[in-house]
Amino acid sequence: MTPAKTSLRHPLCAALAAAALVAAGAAAAWTVATAQTHQHQQAAEPDKGGWLVKLGPDARTEATERQLRGFETTMAEVAYRYGEMYWGGMDGNWGYAAHMHEELGKALELGLERRPEYRKSAETFVLKTPLPQVGEAIKKKDTALFKQRIEGLRAACTGCHAAEKHAFIKIALPTVRRNPLEKP
Numbered sequence: 001m002t003p004a005k006t007s008l009r010h011p012l013c014a015a016l017a018a019a020a021l022v023a024a025g026a027a028a029a030w031t032v033a034t035a036q037t038h039q040h041q042q043a044a045e046p047d048k049g050g051w052l053v054k055l056g057p058d059a060r061t062e063a064t065e066r067q068l069r070g071f072e073t074t075m076a077e078v079a080y081r082y083g084e085m086y087w088g089g090m091d092g093n094w095g096y097a098a099h100m101h102e103e104l105g106k107a108l109e110l111g112l113e114r115r116p117e118y119r120k121s122a123e124t125f126v127l128k129t130p131l132p133q134v135g136e137a138i139k140k141k142d143t144a145l146f147k148q149r150i151e152g153l154r155a156a157c158t159g160c161h162a163a164e165k166h167a168f169i170k171i172a173l174p175t176v177r178r179n180p181l182e183k184p
Contacts, residue, residue, distance in 0.1 A: 071118055074111025078104055082153075083174040089138060089146040091183045097138045097146075105131060118164060125160035126153070 055063055081104035088097030108127065112119045130153040137146040154171045161169040 065114070068114060071111055071115045074107055074114075077107040078111075080178065081107060082157075082171075083176075083178055085134070085138075086150055086174045087177055087179075087181070089143065089150065091181075092141070092143065093181065093184050094138055094141045096181065098135070101131075101135050101138055121160050121163045125156045125163065130156040 052060055052063060081100045085097050085100035085104060088094070088100055105127075108122060108131075112122055130149070134146070134149045134153050137149040150173070154173060157171040158169070161167060161171070
C-alpha cells in the first residue's frame with residue numbers, strides 16, 4: 001500500500017467510526033425515548049374500572065350521595081365562603097366579596113338540590129332576606145351597611161341551624177383569615 005492510500009485510509013476510518021458511534025448513540029436515545037413514551041402513555045390512560053364504574057347502575061346514586069356526605073360538605077363550603085366574603089367586605093375588596101357572595105349562594109343551592117328537606121328553613125332564614133341584603137351592601141360598597149347586614153346573616157344562619165335541630169352550631173364573625181389576599 002502506498003503512503004498516499006494509508007494517509008487517506010486513517011481519516012476515512014475515523015470518519016466511519018465516528019458515524020457509527022453517532023448512529024449507535026442515536027439508536028440508543030431513540031430506544032430510551034420510545035420506552036419512556038410507552039410507559040407514560042400507559043400510566044396516563046384512565047382506569048376504565050374506577051370505583052363508580054365497578055358498581056351497578058342502581059348502586060351508583062347511593063354511592064355518590066355517600067361521597068358527598070349529606071349537607072355537611074355544603075356547610076363546609078358555605079363556612080369558607082362566608083369567611084372570605086366577610087374579609088373581602090371588611091377590607092373593601094368588594095369584587096372579592098361579591099364573588100364569594102355569589103359562590104356561597106351557588107353552594108347553598110347545589111346542597112339544597114341534593115338535600116331538599118332543608119330548603120324550607122334555608123329560604124325562611126337565609127335565602128329570602130339576609131343573604132340578598134348582604135349582596136346589596138356589597139354592591140353599594142358600604143362598609144357600615146355591610147357590617148350590619150353580615151351580622152344579620154350570622155344571626156339568621158344560627159337560627160337556621162337551631163330550626164334544623166343543630167342549635168349547638170352558633171355562627172360567629174370570622175377571626176382568622178384563610179387566604180393570604182392583598183388588601184386593595
